[in-house]
Amino acid sequence: MFFRSGLLPALVIGFSAAAYGQTAQEIIAGTDRVRNPGQPFHSIDILTEYVSGRPKAQSHLAVYSKEDPSTRQFRNLIVYIEPPRDAGKMVLLDGHYFWFYDPASKASVRISPQQRLIGQASVADVLIVNLAVDYRGTLVGTEAIQDADRREHQCWHLDMKAADDRASYNRVEYWIEKGTFYPIKGKFYSDSGRLLKILYYKAFQDRLGGVRPTVGIIIDAVDSALVSTINFLEARFQDIPDAWFQRDYLPRLKAE
Amino acid sequence: MLFTLAFRNILRNRRRSAMTRMAIAVGTIALLVFGAFQGYLFDSFHTNVVQRSGHLTVYRTGYFLFGEGNPSAYGIERYKKVLALIGDDPVLRPLIYVLTPTLSLMGIAGNFSGENDAAKTFIADAVIPSDRDRMRRWNAFGAGRVYPPDTNLDDNDPMRGFVGLGLARILGLCRSLAIANCPPPPAIHREAPGVASEDFSNLRAEVAAAVTPNAAGKPRLDLLAATETGAPNVVSFFVNDAEPQPIRELDDNYVVMHLTLGQQLIYGRGEPRVTGIVLQLRRSSDIGPARNRLQALFDQHGLELEVRDFAELNPFYTQTLNFFRSIFLFIAAIMGVIVLFTVVNTMTMTIMERTNEIGTTRAMGVRRGGIRRQFLVEGCMLGVIGASIGLVIAFLVAIGVNQAGLTWVPPANISAIPLRLSLLAQPALIVGTWVGLILVATLAALIPANRAARLQIVDALRHV
Amino acid sequence: MAKEPLVRLDRVRKVYSVGAVEVVALRGISLEIPAQRFSMVVGPSGSGKTTLLNLVGCIDVPSSGMVEVCGQDIAALHDDAVSEFRARNISFVFQGFNLIPVLTAYENVEYPLLLSRMRAGERRQRTLAMLEAVGLANQQRQRPNELSGGQKQRVAVARALVKEPQLVLADEPTANLDSHTGASIIELMRRMQQDLRTSFIFSTHDPQLISHAEEIFTIRDGELVEHSSRNGF
Numbered sequence: 001m002f003f004r005s006g007l008l009p010a011l012v013i014g015f016s017a018a019a020y021g022q023t024a025q026e027i028i029a030g031t032d033r034v035r036n037p038g039q040p041f042h043s044i045d046i047l048t049e050y051v052s053g054r055p056k057a058q059s060h061l062a063v064y065s066k067e068d069p070s071t072r073q074f075r076n077l078i079v080y081i082e083p084p085r086d087a088g089k090m091v092l093l094d095g096h097y098f099w100f101y102d103p104a105s106k107a108s109v110r111i112s113p114q115q116r117l118i119g120q121a122s123v124a125d126v127l128i129v130n131l132a133v134d135y136r137g138t139l140v141g142t143e144a145i146q147d148a149d150r151r152e153h154q155c156w157h158l159d160m161k162a163a164d165d166r167a168s169y170n171r172v173e174y175w176i177e178k179g180t181f182y183p184i185k186g187k188f189y190s191d192s193g194r195l196l197k198i199l200y201y202k203a204f205q206d207r208l209g210g211v212r213p214t215v216g217i218i219i220d221a222v223d224s225a226l227v228s229t230i231n232f233l234e235a236r237f238q239d240i241p242d243a244w245f246q247r248d249y250l251p252r253l254k255a256e
Numbered sequence: 257m258l259f260t261l262a263f264r265n266i267l268r269n270r271r272r273s274a275m276t277r278m279a280i281a282v283g284t285i286a287l288l289v290f291g292a293f294q295g296y297l298f299d300s301f302h303t304n305v306v307q308r309s310g311h312l313t314v315y316r317t318g319y320f321l322f323g324e325g326n327p328s329a330y331g332i333e334r335y336k337k338v339l340a341l342i343g344d345d346p347v348l349r350p351l352i353y354v355l356t357p358t359l360s361l362m363g364i365a366g367n368f369s370g371e372n373d374a375a376k377t378f379i380a381d382a383v384i385p386s387d388r389d390r391m392r393r394w395n396a397f398g399a400g401r402v403y404p405p406d407t408n409l410d411d412n413d414p415m416r417g418f419v420g421l422g423l424a425r426i427l428g429l430c431r432s433l434a435i436a437n438c439p440p441p442p443a444i445h446r447e448a449p450g451v452a453s454e455d456f457s458n459l460r461a462e463v464a465a466a467v468t469p470n471a472a473g474k475p476r477l478d479l480l481a482a483t484e485t486g487a488p489n490v491v492s493f494f495v496n497d498a499e500p501q502p503i504r505e506l507d508d509n510y511v512v513m514h515l516t517l518g519q520q521l522i523y524g525r526g527e528p529r530v531t532g533i534v535l536q537l538r539r540s541s542d543i544g545p546a547r548n549r550l551q552a553l554f555d556q557h558g559l560e561l562e563v564r565d566f567a568e569l570n571p572f573y574t575q576t577l578n579f580f581r582s583i584f585l586f587i588a589a590i591m592g593v594i595v596l597f598t599v600v601n602t603m604t605m606t607i608m609e610r611t612n613e614i615g616t617t618r619a620m621g622v623r624r625g626g627i628r629r630q631f632l633v634e635g636c637m638l639g640v641i642g643a644s645i646g647l648v649i650a651f652l653v654a655i656g657v658n659q660a661g662l663t664w665v666p667p668a669n670i671s672a673i674p675l676r677l678s679l680l681a682q683p684a685l686i687v688g689t690w691v692g693l694i695l696v697a698t699l700a701a702l703i704p705a706n707r708a709a710r711l712q713i714v715d716a717l718r719h720v
Numbered sequence: 721m722a723k724e725p726l727v728r729l730d731r732v733r734k735v736y737s738v739g740a741v742e743v744v745a746l747r748g749i750s751l752e753i754p755a756q757r758f759s760m761v762v763g764p765s766g767s768g769k770t771t772l773l774n775l776v777g778c779i780d781v782p783s784s785g786m787v788e789v790c791g792q793d794i795a796a797l798h799d800d801a802v803s804e805f806r807a808r809n810i811s812f813v814f815q816g817f818n819l820i821p822v823l824t825a826y827e828n829v830e831y832p833l834l835l836s837r838m839r840a841g842e843r844r845q846r847t848l849a850m851l852e853a854v855g856l857a858n859q860q861r862q863r864p865n866e867l868s869g870g871q872k873q874r875v876a877v878a879r880a881l882v883k884e885p886q887l888v889l890a891d892e893p894t895a896n897l898d899s900h901t902g903a904s905i906i907e908l909m910r911r912m913q914q915d916l917r918t919s920f921i922f923s924t925h926d927p928q929l930i931s932h933a934e935e936i937f938t939i940r941d942g943e944l945v946e947h948s949s950r951n952g953f
Contacts, residue, residue: 048451051373055451096486113482117364118375122488148459162525165485170525190489191524198463217459222478222490223368223375224463227456264822616818619779621807621835623800713779717814 024139027156028131030181031174036074037208040066043235044081047120052225059086059120066240071095072133075245078124079253090250091121093128096166101250108247123218123228125168126188126197134167135160145175147184148200148217153177155184169196180204183213195221208235262633265606266641272602277642279598283591284646284693285653290587291685292654292677294580299397299681300673301666302540305573307392307403309566310354310536311543314338314550317560319531320568327360328484328522331529332561338533341557347549348535351542353394356387357530359518363481365419365493365511367427374427374441378419378479380511382518385409391536408496414514416474416494422508424498432475433498479511483524491521502669576667592696595642599635599700607631607708614708615716628709635701639694647690654679724791726755726887726919727776732785734771734942745771747942748785753921755886758913758932761923763939769923770891772939776921777889778806790886807835811880813890817872819864825875826851826860832883850878854908870901874908881912887919894926906932 043065048058060082067074073095080086091111092099098111098121116122129135137160144152155175162170171189176182186199198221201213213232220226243249266273315323319330332338335357342348343355359382366375385406392403408418421438424430430438477493493513501507519528537546547563554561567574607614614627654677663672679686734746745768753759753776761769774780775787778794787794790809797805811832812818819828830847838846851857854874864872873893880888890909894902906929913920922929930936938946 048448050454050456053453053455053457054445055448055453056446058448058451113486113488114363117480117482117488118366125488150458162487165526168487170487191483191487192489192491192520194490194492195463196488196490198459200459217456219456219459219463221463222480223366223373224460225368225373227454227460229454260827261820261822268822612816612818613820616812616814617820618803619777619806619812620832621803621805621810623803625800714774717779717818 022139022156024137024158024160025132027139027158027176027181028174031176031183032132034181034210034212035183036065036067037210037212037235037237038067039208039237040064040240041208041235042238042240044233046231046233047123048229048231049120050227050229053227059083064238064240064244066242066245068095073130074128076128077240077244077253090253091124092245092247092250093124094245094247096168098124099247099250101247103251106251108250118223120228122197122220123230126186126199126218127216127230129168129172129186129188131158131160131172131174134163135172136163137161137172142178143175145185148202148215153182153184180211182211197221207232208237258630258633259637261630262637265610265634266637269606269609272605273638276598276602276638277645280595280639280642280693280697281646281649283595284643284689285650286591287584287588287689287693288647288650288679288686289653289677290584291682291689292650292679294584295682295685296676296678297580297666298577299678301573301576303395303397304666304669305566305570306396306536306540307394309569310356310391310534311540311566312535312537312547312550313358313564313566313569314342314533314535314561315531315564317562320562320564323360323531327362327531328529330531331359331484331523332357332531332533333527333529335530335533338559338561341553342533342535342550345549345553348546348553351537351539351546352535353538354387354391354534354536356384356391356534357515358383358532358534359515359522359529360531361481361518361522363479363521365423365427366478366480367429367475368478369476372428376423376426377509378423378511379509380479380513380518382513382515383409384411384515386411391534394536396539408499409512409514411514414516414520415492416496417511417513417517418497418499419477419495419512420507420510421498421500422504423510424495426508427477429475429477429495429498432473433495435498479513479521481521483522484526484529485524487524489521489524491517493517500670588692591693595639595693595696596700599638599697600704602638603631603635603701603704604707606634607704611711611716611719614711615713615719618711618713619717624709627711628705631705631708632698632701635705636694636698638701639697642697643690643693646693647686651679653677724755725752726790727751727753727921728786728788729772729775730786730788732775732782732787734768734775734780735783745942746775746782749939749942749944750785751937751944751947753919753937754935755919756913756917757919757934758910759919759921759935759937760930760933761921761937761939762925762930763945767939768942769939771942773889773891773921773923776887777810777812778802807832808883809886811883811885811888813873813876813880813888813893815892815895817864817869817876817896819872819875819879821864824861824863825856825867825871828864828875829860829878829882832879836883846882850882853912854878869897870904873897873901873905877905877908877912881916881918884916885918887921889921891923892925893922894924894929899928902926902928 043063045061045063047061049056059080062079062081064077065074076093078091080089088103090101098116099108100111101108111121116125137158140157140159142154143157144154146152155177158174160172169188170191173187175185177184182204183201187195188197190196198219200217203215204211205214207214216230218228244253316330316332323330339357361382362379364375365378389405410416424433424435425438426441428441430440474494474496477495478490479493480490483489501510523529543565550563657677662675664675665672729749729751731748731750732746733748736743736745761772763769775782776789778789792805794802826847829850830843833843833846851860854877856871856874859867859871894905897905909920910932912918924930934950936948937944
C-alpha cells in the first residue's frame with residue numbers, strides 16, 4: 001500500500017528513508033512540516049465559537065510564531081485585534097505556559113491549568129500540541145476516514161501516548177493522509193480515557209512556502225454543542241525577536 | 257451564736273431581706289440557666305463539628321496555609337503507608353474511632369446533556385462513603401443528631417455522589433432530581449454579529465453518540481479538572497441528590513464524591529494521593545496525646561506532614577464558643593454588680609437601724625473585729641440562702657425544659673436539634689456560680705460592716 | 721475600808737466639736753470613787769454626767785487628763801484591749817434597756833458570757849441562776865418585745881451581773897419605769913451588790929434611787945461641785 005502514486009511527492013519532500021515501512025516518528029515529522037513553515041511567521045487568524053451551530057463569539061487575532069530550536073517547542077504570541085473591547089490584549093503561549101497580558105492594567109498573569117479547561121484557552125491547547133516532542137506512539141495502520149467536508153482520505157492512523165507528565169493530553173490519535181502528510185483529524189483524550197476534543201484540518205492551500213491547512217475545526221467532546229473554528233487568513237514570514245516571547249517584555253509591545 | 261444572731265437578724269425585716277435574697281436567687285438562676293444552655297450548646301456544636309470533620313486532620317506541611325488555592329499540589333505521597341503507620345501504632349490505635357483519607361479538589365462541573373449547556377466551578381470533597389457514615393455516628397456527649405446512613409454515596413459505586421442545592425439549581429438539575437421550588441436557569445444567548453450560522457451536526461454526531469446515558473434516571477454531570485500535572489481531565493459523575501448546605505457559598509459550589517473518582521480526576525495517570533487524613537477519636541479529651549504522638553511519628557519517620565485540629569479547621573467553632581463565653585461573663589458581671597449593690601444597700605440600712613444595738617454590744621466588750629464579723633456573716637448568709645434558692649429553682653427549670661422536648665435550629669444548620677440544658681454535667685458551673693455569688697454578697701457586706709465596726713460607741717448609743 | 725479607789729479621775733477634760741462649735745463637757749475634773757459602793761452622779765441636764773459615766777465606763781476617751789479604772793490607766797490601752805477590759809470588768813444598764821431584740825431573755829443574759837472562754841455547762845448554770853435571781857426564770861424563752869418595761873430592765877440587770885463584773889454603770893436606769901417597778905429594780909440591784917460585792921455607779925434624777933446612795937457626786941457645768949459620803953445602810 002505504500003507504493004501508491006500519491007506518496008511520491010511526499011518522498012521528494014524530504015525523506016531519505018525507503019518508502020517501505022514509515023515509522024510513527026517519521027510520519028509525525030512529515031505532518032509537522034506541513035503545519036509549520038520552519039521559520040518565524042506572522043499570521044492573521046479568525047477564531048469563531050459556535051453553540052449548537054449559532055455563532056457565539058468571534059475574535060480576530062494576530063499571531064506571531066517562532067520555534068525555539070533548543071527545546072523544539074513553539075512559542076506563539078497572540079494579539080487580539082477584534083472585537084474592540086479585547087483589542088490590544090495579548091496571550092503568550094510559551095511551551096506549556098500560558099500568559100495573559102492586559103494593556104489597560106499593564107499586568108500579565110499566568111493562566112492556570114484550571115483556567116484552560118474550557119474556553120478559548122482550551123482550543124489553543126489543542127492547536128499547539130507538539131506531537132514530536134511530547135508524545136510517543138505507534139502506527140496502528142492505514143484507514144479511510146472522512147474529513148470535515150465528508151471527503152474520504154486514506155490515512156495513517158497514529159496512536160500516541162504522553163511522553164511525560166507535562167503533556168496536556170494523556171493520549172492522542174492522529175490521522176495523517178498517506179503521501180501528502182496532510183493532518184486530517186486528531187482526537188485528544190484525557191487521563192480518565194474520555195475523549196476531550198476532536199480536531200479537523202481542511203482547506204489546504206499554498207501558504208508560506210508549502211501547502212498547509214488554513215482552517216481548523218475543534219469539536220468539544222464534553223460539551224458537544226460547542227464547536228470552534230479557526231481560519232488562518234493570511235500569513236507571511238517575519239523575523240520575530242526572541243524578546244517578544246518574554247513575559248516581561250509584553251508591556252513594551254504595541255499592537256500592530 | 258454568731259450564726260444564730262445572723263440568721264435571726266436576716267429574718268428581722270422580712271420584706272427587705274426577701275427582696276435581697278430574691279435578687280441573689282435571680283442572679284444565680286440566670287447564670288446557671290444560661291450556663292447550662294451554653295454547656296449544652298458547646299456539646300452539641302462540638303459533636304456536630306466532630307461528626308463532620310473529625311478531631312484531627314493530617315496534611316502535607318504547608319497545606320493549611322496555602323493549599324486552598326491548589327489542593328492537589330499538596331497531596332500526601334504514599335498515603336496508604338501513612339494510613340498504616342497511624343492505624344497500626346500501638347499508642348494511637350485504641351484512641352481512634354475512624355481513620356480515613358480524604359481529597360479536596362476543585363474544577364468545573366458541566367451539565368451538557370440534552371438541551372442543557374450549563375457549567376459551574378465546584379469545590380469537592382472526595383471521601384470513602386462508609387467511613388463518612390461511621391463518623392456521623394460519633395456521639396460521645398449524647399448531644400448530637402443521629403444521622404441515618406447516607407444513600408447518596410456508596411462504597412461500591414464510585415461514580416455516585418451528591419451536590420449542594422444551589423449548585424443543582426445553577427446546573428439545571430431541578431427537574432431531573434425532582435426538587436421542589438427550584439426554577440430552571442434562564443437561557444442566555446449571546447450572538448456574534450455579522451457571522452453566519454453553520455451546520456456541524458454531522459461532525460458532532462460522532463461525539464453525541466459517545467455520551468454515557470444517565471443511570472437509573474439520575475442526571476449525569478461532567479466534572480472537568482486540571483490534573484496535578486496540569487492536564488485537562490474529565491470524569492462522569494451521577495448526581496443522586498441535591499442536599500442543601502447551611503452556608504450559601506458551600507451550597508452553590510459543593511460536590512461530594514467517592515474518593516476513587518476524585519483521585520481519578522485529579523491524579524489521572526499519576527500516583528493517586530489524598531490531601532488529608534482524618535482522625536476521629538473515641539474521646540475528644542484524647543486530642544492532645546493523639547496529636548503529640550502523630551507529630552512524633554512523623555518526625556521519627558522524616559515525613560513532611562502536619563496535624564491540625566478541628567478548631568483550627570473551623571474557626572467558626574472557636575469564634576462561636578468565645579462569643580458565648582463572653583456573653584456569659586457579661587451576664588455574670590451584671591449579676592455580680594446587681595447582687596453587690598443590693599447587698600450593700602440592705603446591709604447599710606440594717607446597720608443604720610441597729611446602730612444603738614451596735615453601741616450596746618460594743619459597750620458589753622465586743623471588739624471592732626467582732627462587729628465586722630457579725631455583719632459579714634449576715635451578708636454571707638444572705639448570699640447562701642439566696643444562692644441556694646436560686647440553685648434549686650435553676651434545677652427545676654432545667655428539668656422542666658429537658659422534659660418539654662423543645663427543639664431549635666442553630667446557626668449554620670439546616671435542621672432542628674433538641675434543645676436541652678445540661679446543668680448536672682457541669683459541676684464547675686454550679687459550684688462556681690454558687691460560691692461566686694456568695695463571695696460577692698460577703699464582699700458587699702464588707703464596706704457597711706467596716707463602717708459599723710468603726711462607729712464610736714457613745715455616738716452609737718445616742719442613736720435611737 | 722482603806723481600799724484602792726475603783727475609779728480615779730485626774731484633771732480630766734472632755735471637749736466635743738459640734739459642727740464648728742466646741743463644747744466643753746468636763747473642765748478638768750478630779751475625783752475618786754470608792755469600790756463596792758452605790759455611788760451616784762447627780763446634776764442638771766447637760767452638766768456632764770453622761771460624759772463622766774462614759775469615761776468611767778471606758779467607752780470614751782478624755783481630751784486630756786487621766787482616767788484610771790480598777791487600777792488601769794485606760795489611755796495606756798489600745799482599742800481592742802479596752803474592749804477586752806470592759807468585757808471582763810464593766811457592765812452597763814441603760815435607760816432604754818438596750819436588749820438585743822432577736823434574742824430571748826435567756827440568750828440576752830447569756831450574751832456577755834460568750835465573750836469569755838467559759839464552758840457551755842457553766843454558762844448555762846450562771847445564766848439560769850441569774851434569771852432566777854431576777855425572778856424571770858419562766859420568761860426565759862420570751863423575746864424583749866414580749867416583756868414589760870420592768871421585766872426588760874430586770875433582764876438587763878441580769879445581763880449586767882451575770883459575768884460578775886467589778887463595776888456596773890447605770891445611766892438613769894429607772895427613768896422609763898413606774899415608781900413601783902423602779903423600786904423593785906433598785907431593790908434588786910442592792911441585793912446583787914451585797915451578794916456579789918459589785919460596785920455601782922449611777923447617773924440619775926430619781927430621788928428614790930438617790931435615797932439609796934452611799935456616795936453622791938454633784939456635777940455642774942462640767943465641774944465637780946460636791947462630794948458627799950454616807951456610810952453604809
